[in-house]
Amino acid sequence: MEELAKLPLPEAFLEFLRENELDPSIYTAVDSIPRYIRLKEESEAYLEEIEAEIECKLEKVDWLDGFYGLPPCVKIAKSRAYREGKLYGIDAASGAAVSAMNISVGDHVLDLCAAPGAKLCMILDILGDTGSVTGVDVARHRLAACRTLVQKYALGDRCRLFVADGTTFSLGPTRPQLNSGSVSQSERKDESALEQRSETFGEWTSRRPWKERKRAAKAIESAASELFPRIEHPELIFYGCHSGISGLSRSELYQSVVNSEVSLSGYDKVLVDAECTHDGSIRHVQKFENWGWATLQRRVLDAERTDSLTNLQLKLLTNGFRLLKVGGSLVYSTCSLTVAQNEDVMEQFLKENALAELQEIDAAKDWPCRIGRMPKTLRFDPLTSRTSGLFVAKFTKLAT
Numbered sequence: 001m002e003e004l005a006k007l008p009l010p011e012a013f014l015e016f017l018r019e020n021e022l023d024p025s026i027y028t029a030v031d032s033i034p035r036y037i038r039l040k041e042e043s044e045a046y047l048e049e050i051e052a053e054i055e056c057k058l059e060k061v062d063w064l065d066g067f068y069g070l071p072p073c074v075k076i077a078k079s080r081a082y083r084e085g086k087l088y089g090i091d092a093a094s095g096a097a098v099s100a101m102n103i104s105v106g107d108h109v110l111d112l113c114a115a116p117g118a119k120l121c122m123i124l125d126i127l128g129d130t131g132s133v134t135g136v137d138v139a140r141h142r143l144a145a146c147r148t149l150v151q152k153y154a155l156g157d158r159c160r161l162f163v164a165d166g167t168t169f170s171l172g173p174t175r176p177q178l179n180s181g182s183v184s185q186s187e188r189k190d191e192s193a194l195e196q197r198s199e200t201f202g203e204w205t206s207r208r209p210w211k212e213r214k215r216a217a218k219a220i221e222s223a224a225s226e227l228f229p230r231i232e233h234p235e236l237i238f239y240g241c242h243s244g245i246s247g248l249s250r251s252e253l254y255q256s257v258v259n260s261e262v263s264l265s266g267y268d269k270v271l272v273d274a275e276c277t278h279d280g281s282i283r284h285v286q287k288f289e290n291w292g293w294a295t296l297q298r299r300v301l302d303a304e305r306t307d308s309l310t311n312l313q314l315k316l317l318t319n320g321f322r323l324l325k326v327g328g329s330l331v332y333s334t335c336s337l338t339v340a341q342n343e344d345v346m347e348q349f350l351k352e353n354a355l356a357e358l359q360e361i362d363a364a365k366d367w368p369c370r371i372g373r374m375p376k377t378l379r380f381d382p383l384t385s386r387t388s389g390l391f392v393a394k395f396t397k398l399a400t
Helices: 011-019 025-030 043-052 091-101 116-128 142-153 185-187 189-195 210-223 259-267 282-291 294-299 304-323 342-354 363-366
Strands: 035-039 067-070 087-089 108-109 132-137 161-162 236-239 266-274 322-334 356-358 379-380 388-396
Touching: 011 025, 025 108, 035 091, 043 322, 067 091, 087 116, 091 116, 091 266, 091 322, 091 388, 108 116, 116 132, 116 142, 116 266, 142 161, 142 236, 185 282, 189 322, 259 322, 266 304, 282 294, 294 304, 294 379, 304 322, 304 342, 304 356, 342 356
Parallel strands: 108 132, 108 266, 132 161, 266 322
Antiparallel strands: 035 067, 035 087, 161 236, 322 388, 356 388, 379 388
């Protein structure tokens, strides 16, 4: 108890930790946790140049390709390497969640809770010039930040981003190689064809019609007071030149996946990094010192909010699994360390989904993490892993 008294945390939060059997000492480890970055594959050749610019030796993460640690006090935002998109910040535990997906060349990947975008960037970086990535998030301003990232790091060619409710999102992956935006000479002379072409997507442009901007602003205003705003229809806010969008009509793009067709036309890999209380993220908890501990009470400790979150997490996991093709892999993660938002959600999900099978994460044998309360699940924390706190589990979809 004497050690707990030294922590700069309110008693209500310490009680929350005790109730969830979490070790409060993890919140004293913040100064010993490196800041992590990932170098884009082609940027590793510039390692010495980057180190000279930021005046810091990068510590290679042996258990995770492309990752390096550096002291938290080192600033990278003004470095040329950062401005040129050669590297991006992402915690090593988050990188492990992406690595657990075991993404293969040509995969079509769904990131169902894409904001703030670091995992999305890593997925795109791994895929390179193959496959496609669909990013979904309910918060438009947060997804707009994802759009900024993928454009900054030149990773957006095979990406499309939708503002949508992840619990009901129903669009399958596009197949870029099957779509064509070309129009024949005879079609150009056909007035009806011209009218049809006006309803198809051309190259991406950030300029949107006035009516569309007004509609989006109205939706944001009406949802501002809601904890989890309801989005009636997906809103496409970005698509790359090789994402399969160009040449599609709106009716083709917004064709929902029929459950009977998902086994063949669903996504190869799905990431559900679900909204949570963020209690495992030490740096996030630290922010409450500035925001005020009353905000912590509302965002983390409030029982009604926690119940809403676990209900949301189960719905996100269920819908992500529905959109997964047979034989595909889904990774579920949260930056909460509570059992209620992790193992309990998984247990309920497995009861309700007979085709879901929990998988071993093969790469984890070399990872500095602990096994969760359910076999095959993983828990990262500052003391064990020198990372932020993260729960990770992997499922596959069995054939009927």
